[in-house]
Amino acid sequence: xxxPLKYQVRDLYKKLLFLGREYPSGYENFFRPxxxxxxxxxxxxxxxxxxxxxxxxxxxxxxxxxxxYYLRKYRSLKRSYYN
Amino acid sequence: MSNLKILVGCKRVIDFAVKVRVNSAxxxxxxANIKHSLNPFDEIAVEEALRLREKLGNNVIKEVIALTCGxxxxxxQLRTALAMGADRAIHVEVGKDDNDVANILQPLAVAKxxxxxxxxxxxxxVIFGKQAIDDDASQTGQMLAGLLNWPQxxxxxxxxxxxxxxxxxxxxxxxxxxxxxxxxxxxxTDLRLNEPxxxxxxxxxxxxxxxxxxxxxxxxxxxxxxxxxxxxxVEPPARQGGSKVGTVDELISKLKxxxxx
Numbered sequence: 001x002x003x004p005l006k007y008q009v010r011d012l013y014k015k016l017l018f019l020g021r022e023y024p025s026g027y028e029n030f031f032r033p034x035x036x037x038x039x040x041x042x043x044x045x046x047x048x049x050x051x052x053x054x055x056x057x058x059x060x061x062x063x064x065x066x067x068x069y070y071l072r073k074y075r076s077l078k079r080s081y082y083n
Numbered sequence: 084m085s086n087l088k089i090l091v092g093c094k095r096v097i098d099f100a101v102k103v104r105v106n107s108a109x110x111x112x113x114x115a116n117i118k119h120s121l122n123p124f125d126e127i128a129v130e131e132a133l134r135l136r137e138k139l140g141n142n143v144i145k146e147v148i149a150l151t152c153g154x155x156x157x158x159x160q161l162r163t164a165l166a167m168g169a170d171r172a173i174h175v176e177v178g179k180d181d182n183d184v185a186n187i188l189q190p191l192a193v194a195k196x197x198x199x200x201x202x203x204x205x206x207x208x209v210i211f212g213k214q215a216i217d218d219d220a221s222q223t224g225q226m227l228a229g230l231l232n233w234p235q236x237x238x239x240x241x242x243x244x245x246x247x248x249x250x251x252x253x254x255x256x257x258x259x260x261x262x263x264x265x266x267x268x269x270x271x272t273d274l275r276l277n278e279p280x281x282x283x284x285x286x287x288x289x290x291x292x293x294x295x296x297x298x299x300x301x302x303x304x305x306x307x308x309x310x311x312x313x314x315x316x317v318e319p320p321a322r323q324g325g326s327k328v329g330t331v332d333e334l335i336s337k338l339k340x341x342x343x344x
Contacts, residue, residue: 018284066281073123076099077216077274 124212194226
């Protein structure tokens with residue numbers, strides 16, 4: 001596999017793994033296998049644009065996760081200090 | 084005014100998602116092997132410093148410095164602040180571990196240590212979280228302002244900097260209060276001031292290379308002897324379970340029993 005996007009894909013995987021450590025449903029038993037399955041599902045993509053599209057989807061998931069974590073923190077603080 | 088420095092207070096606290104347990108001695112909470120993170124209100128403080136710089140430019144705000152007083156492991160929290168975008172960090176090392184620090188370090192001592200650092204670094208603005216989510220003292224910022232004889236703007240929900248004029252909107256009971264003061268000043272942040280950015284993996288890696296200086300209280304010649312003694316720590320009472328009633332009469336007798344009727 002000497003695809004020019006190889007490093008971008010690996011980078012994305014690492015970033016997502018890092019974010020997954022805080023995932024509420026668990027990391028080892030939930031997030032990691034799910035993430036791996038999601039990447040394996042796209043293993044046969046060959047077309048540059050298709051891979052690019054999959055990477056964009058991954059970047060979007062990163063933003064969603066960050067927002068999820070932010071909201072979780074905000075809500076728990078609001079519950080303990082402002083109600 | 085230009086070449087301002089902003090100093091941000093960062094505290095290592097037990098993570099907000101962890102269920103806190105009282106230790107067997109009933110004098111403190113369990114800290115061993117428990118996830119710690121940067122105090123969420125301090126994250127808001129770091130974010131505000133960074134936003135001020137992004138808005139006013141690097142010429143106006145030269146540096147954002149993260150400062151913590153805590154155990155060796157508090158470095159993790161400084162690295163988080165650096166990963167968010169602070170330029171360098173100062174660590175005043177106190178105690179061996181989290182348990183130790185909870186016993187030794189009290190807000191007055193922290194304020195004195197901050198004062199020593201402020202005199203060294205000469206920042207124009209010190210930003211704190213309004214309180215830490217572990218001891219909820221909400222004192223350090225106010226005490227530092229008192230010790231330095233600086234103006235203070237607590238519970239900020241909006242901060243504007245124009246020249247050396249600082250305008251802060253505060254959340255008070257039943258509304259908002261806007262105050263203005265000159266720099267230097269102390270600001271403490273409220274929950275709704277901003278949404279802190281996430282420390283991403285690449286930024287955490289980069290943060291490992293940013294400078295971090297260590298001090299001890301002795302080097303700063305600050306006396307951190309505790310002035311307060313914790314008598315006891317207890318868990319909140321457990322919630323009493325409800326019960327189902329079969330008939331209206333039963334309900335009324337139960338209500339009478341509870342003194343509601």
